[in-house]
Amino acid sequence: MYERCVLENIPANKRVSLPEDIANLPTVQCVPLKVGKYRQRFDDASVRALREYDVDVLLRFGFGILTGEILTLPKYGLWSFHHGDPEHYRGAPPGFWEIHNKEPVTGVVLQRLTEKLDGGIVLHSGWFKTNIASYPRSLNRTLMGSAHFVARALIDLRRDPSALVDRPCVALCGQIYRYPRTIAVFEMLMVSVRARVFELCRSLFSHQQWAIGFVQKTPEKLLEEAGEAATPIQGVSWLPEPAGRFLADPFAVDGDSGVILAEEFDWKTGRGHIASIRSDISDPIDSRSAVREDFHLSYPYTFEHQGEIYCVPESAENNEVALYILNQSTGTWVKHKSLLSGCAVLDPTIFSHEGRWWLFCTKSGAGANEALYAWHAEDPLGDWHPHTANPLKVDVRSARPAGRPFVHDGHLIRPAQDCSTGYGNGICFNRITRITTDEFAENFAGLLLPETGTYGRGLHTICAAGPRSIVDGARSVFIGAEFCRVLRKKFGGSV
Template identity: 45%
Template sequence: MTSLSGAAAAAPPLRFGIMCSGTSFAAWQARCIENLLELPGVEAALLIVDDNPSPQRPLAEKLRQRFASPTTLWRIYQRAFLKSGSPATWPVDLGPKLSHVPVLRCVTKQVGKYTQRFFPKDLEAIGSHDLDFILRFGFNIIRGEILTVPRYGVWSFHHGDPERYRGAPPALWEIHNREHVTGAVLQRLTDGLDAGIILQRGYFKTNASSYVRSRDQLFFGGADWPAKVCVDIRNGRADYVDAPPLATKAPIYRDPANRQLLRFLSNQARSRITDQFASLFRHQQWGVGVIDAPVHEVVGLSGGKALSHPVRWLSEPSGRFLADPFAIEHVADGGTKLTIVAEDFDWSSNIGRISAVESTNSGTFGDPRLLMNFPFHMSYPFLFRHDERWYCVPETNEAREVCLYAFDPATLAWEKEATLLRNRRIVDSTLVHHDGVWWLFGTDEEQGANLKLHLWYADDLKGPWQPHPANPVKTDIRSSRPAGRPFVHEGRFYRPSQDCSRSYGGAVTLNLIRKLTPTEFEEEPVSSLGPAPGGPYPDGLHTVCGIGGRTVIDARRDVFIRQAFNAALSRKGAGLLRRLGKKPPVGTR
């Protein structure tokens, strides 16, 4: 949940209104409102209820639209699958939570087929409530003076990337057109059609096998955005509220015609079959490689092509794989030894542990040596050096904690130093000391492990750690989840991240961090690093770690693994039994 900085908490409260049809809201809208109500210094001040009469259509027109319309199949699909099968749109009654809020019922002036304008008496009544913003969950296309009555305007969601998809239905055309990513924005409305001021923006993985799930993640995924804008306003970091409006010439989509819906359903069915086949027969086997070049050259910051250097791949342990590699260099036996610490995943137990692989004097690597073995999954052993000591923060999100370990590279011994975060399932924690402040980057398993980037900061490595007030600071399936050690090159600060838009661990996006303060965060993607199509691991890449003049990476190939097939088959059988109302066998995961 977002939070306020100390000075902002004492400021006058932000007052908001809600355009709606009553106190019953779709679940995702209710979550938006609840997030706002939970935020200190923000209060609901007015319900602006749509009191326009429902349009009455002749019976003949109703029958034509139901049975002879070019969008008949879409209407049938909506009734059959969306009304009851979409948790994001299930009704939630907020009457008890909004019982103290004044209600203003408004009838608007209809202009054309879709546009509505408020009458002067209602504008005056709304203005008397001294609103800071209005959240639009009702009415149609709103234009006119109402847009300037609240101090920060009228806010509205558009579930689609407005620079590519305008219109409706949300998230459908991306599946129809086989897009890997579906966008969404929260915007401040202007009088221009689809020309809002972007307040928040996010990019989600298109779930082509399930329209309901793809749309629901879009709805729920932006439910914290109004609260985030409020936090920025209270912290004096919301200049974007008055930014220039979006100028887009993207096509305007409408409800799909019958033939278009059939193509959409075909794409959805094809994707579902492909996903089911992959879960049974295509499994991710990862490998770790060493590149004899510094990280800035490997990722293409020196003018050359990214990943153009030869890779020395480590041998694969039988029945296992190594992934998430981090490396250190230290002096041993009269030379410089490279030690790689990585996730060591066992297909039989379906659990990752932490192992180390050490280089020999001849430059080869020995067998993995087990370092950490706990009764829960471990991965991403983030290594860093501070005050002449090496530390490691492995991912232990199943234990709901982030822990700091001291590491001795000479003996490969570990000692727990501190618990940095508790009761959070943080994924791929990445620490860095920047401008005198410690920063911890990570995503949250419970909010989508690949989607939303969170930040914490501290004056001391061992804490206490404070959440960034703008958390989650980023919503982007293409560049949120950490993917290795951040680094500085030519005075610029870069952060590797995973691009999971096509598949988990599909590629690495390199971000240039523009702003990193206790109240601000801003970064932009500058390059992408993908697997070599002709190499032994052509299907993915999700970790890059520089150490001196060398870089370690991991990459994947998708192959059939007998143990993974058995586990997937067991899960599917258990799921089928649950749907049939029977109890799965003991031990089925």
């Protein structure tokens, strides 16, 4: 009854008409026959009818656990979604037990089915933040956010069919779950209610006050110390906080000069601009405006090219990726050109690797912390082209950029935010193993957590500054202006 009343109304479960160009394609009425207690196979007539089409791929949407010739009839197999991480959750219903058990993430796998239950060949996978406060919203995000997996797998198939066939099978470690009984549904609802109340209270009374700090270690050294374990950062010297504002997203302007660009957020206006500060100043911080627009700016990513210093701040509110150049004689920043327009990009990160320039980011809206996108160019001042495999990955634990990439032991390391337990709750180091204009692969290299002291609420940017690292950290505070903004957002203009 819960599924009928609530889940059928989410966007992912609403029926839509097929596009006109495929609505009249031929169809085959398949007859499933029961095999044992749980499995099904297609009858001989259905198999013969399908064989006539000489299909490359079939997609499974429905039926029971399929067995028999239908699994091998398509040249590249029968593909099916598993909405759950099979290393931890197998069975049904999708996304339910993750909320019941308070799991921070929910996995999704697109697999080529085999005779082994839940043990197919992995074609694509992703991990989404579990919305413990709302099963419908959590399930809808998981379903909608993984819909592109089929297109991504088809792109991989076209590029290299043999690589698709040689992929590993799903690791069968997870417990098999069944549809819940009444007591489990009640327990899940109680978990959701408590999470919803906690989420509301935190949004009203607990706000992230960010600050900038220095560690007397390079990012490479911090990665080595973190290893593959989740390690809290230590030895941070924090700069004083400016009154009524916070500083975050620090980037060194030119190595070890001590000049930093950072987001300076005004709690009163609810808007950020880019500030220029020095690391050798005393309390109070004496910052000056470097880039100010009539829309929100943050994440002032800097890079050098042909003797010039550039800044690419996040300007998603203006649906643009804008490039600013430093006038080195006056110390002022001037808008140079627009790199991308009509695109609400978050945390744009530009770097050069093996003769090509790359722009990594996420996008505003659903999946802001989950889906990684990339553009590439021969020159950062030239034309940018989207990666053919966008989004490159979906993983709330390691997608959204968190600072400047660096090289360690011959590998390119990409810092990313771990947002699985909350926004900016750690920095995940990713080791890029393959990057071309139509391929991308990276794996986990280490996780750096916030300190155990004052700024233990967040850690989401890291940048080298000579022999040191600049980071940011958050602590929980109550901000009256933010309290009022949240009330207005949740209850409209009545507050």
